[in-house]
Amino acid sequence: MGLRQLHHFVTLVEQGSFARAASALHLSQPALTRSIQALEADLGPLIDRSYGKVRPTAAGMLALERARRMLREQRELRRDLQLLEEVEIGTIRAGFGPFAASFLLDPVLEALVRRYPHLRIDLETADTPAMRRSLEAERLDVFVGESRSLAELGHLQIDRLPALETAFFVRSGHPLARQREVTLAELRAYPVAGTRLPAHILRFFRQALHEASGGSGPVAEDAPGLMTITCNDMHALRSLLLAVDAVALVPVAMMADACARGMAVALPMHPPTELRAQYGIVSLAGRSPSPAMRAFTALVHEAVAQASGDAGP
Template identity: 35%
Template sequence: MNIRQLKHFLAVIDLGSLAAAAEVVHLSQPALSRSLRALENVLRVPLFDRQDRRLRPTPYALAYVERARRMVFDENEGARSLALMRDGELGSLAFGMGSSIAKFLLAPLMLEMLDRAPGLRMSAMVQSTDMLHAALLKEQLDFFIGDVRIAQHDPDMVIEALYPCTFGWFARAEHPLAAKRNVTMTHLSAYPLISGGYADESVERRIADLYGLGIPISQHFSLSTSDLSTMHALLASSDAVTPSTAIAVLDPLKAGVVVPLDVAPPLDLDLTLGIIHRAGRTLAPASSRAFEFIRASFANAAAELSRLHGRRAGLGAAPSLKKRAIKTRR
């Protein structure tokens, strides 16, 4: 038995067709059939029932398939580990993050890595946490930065919680509601509402419960965009209002263009961002440098938001942004 035979077996299992599998593994159908027969001889069990020119997996095959996947995975990881040792700072790094943090993190991270590892090939995916998690499981990413809840009960994932998000309602500094206390949903609904970024079902339910909104809450929003530059421009140039993480509007907050509103009840959501990668996955050497930069970037963002909140409190304009405790699991 060899890894090549296991790959042939998995191709037939996954594609359900000898012809399709033969094309993927670049063998003729007779050659692929011989490879399967050889594996059956080694294992001394039938892996496929051959009826009507079709291969149907036997109970033995279904019991064996996950072990076969693990052996192929371990073989690939062994070869990858040696390649990474040879490459040093060369190689590739694929990572992902949500749109709410890509605005302040993605370009600086890539510039940092280009400066410190100029031979590195990088690719980045900006998507919702569930899409990033799916891409990680498919080995399309080395790691991603997202909502740590998606992997907190998965023993095959490693989590490093970094940043407990603060939330609020935001509008331009000269907005009619900017100086008002105890703003309610009735007040907010008099202005265009912007839905920015990606929100999962639990977040939507929580917002609906807090403000008495019907589901889906998208029906209450005039505009929806996952592009933060567009959202920032709309906030700065109109009377639109948005519920958001504070980090997603960090730049316009720092510039004084956007301010948090004093909304009652406050936007009380639970979201901790962190680095997530697969247990047992050999990361590129450049990953450790990327992780250092990501940790420092979140620490700087937290310090900046704390400074801004302190400045606003000193001026007597004080909607507070609630901060959750970090829960870390490695």
């Protein structure tokens, strides 16, 4: 029994006669008959020929279902092997925003190299505006970055990822780590570090600080902000907050290990501040993704799922 014989059997049942099946398979009718007879020699009677039309026996119905499944899996295997070959000889030029790079870049790069060792890879980290310009200039194929500011741009395609949870972290020995509640105003007694934030987040912090100090109405755009240190290298921010009495706004997933080891804590902000960043995989709309891009996208989703599990309750 072979897949070729199973293909002949499925085609015979679907066509309803040896003549039509032989024509569809580009075989002579005697050759098709011999193929079916060889299959029946292995599996038993599969075709009832007593009605003048080909009909499967009870065993034939069971074999038909299994044969269709096996042939479908054969087609999927061929497709996957073809995709693998196309990825191997391709190139991927991808970008990561600072937050995404902090916990996605390492596992995605490692998986790309492990699974596709001959793939040419060009990765960069930058903020969303810079990566958008590179994408539009076709210097990047795809990037993972903050997506809220891009939502209204019709020439971009956004594969949305789960919202990225962030928090203010300090080292375990920081004076604020002992408090049951911490306000935004209290953070200003210490260096506050973070990446270059989107404009709407900067406005949110300025307004919150303005109201906390007794102000009312909209705050001026040039009012002092919360951040005193801006750095797009998330690993540098992590090292900073673990070394000195600074506060850093970083992804929760990035700090899971340090918190589990008692090295850092997330500050209990009051009032509670919902700090979730909208992230997505961004590419140019209307373009068919290359095999390498599809592989990259799949690996990003895998890494996000893994990080979400690791940072779970």
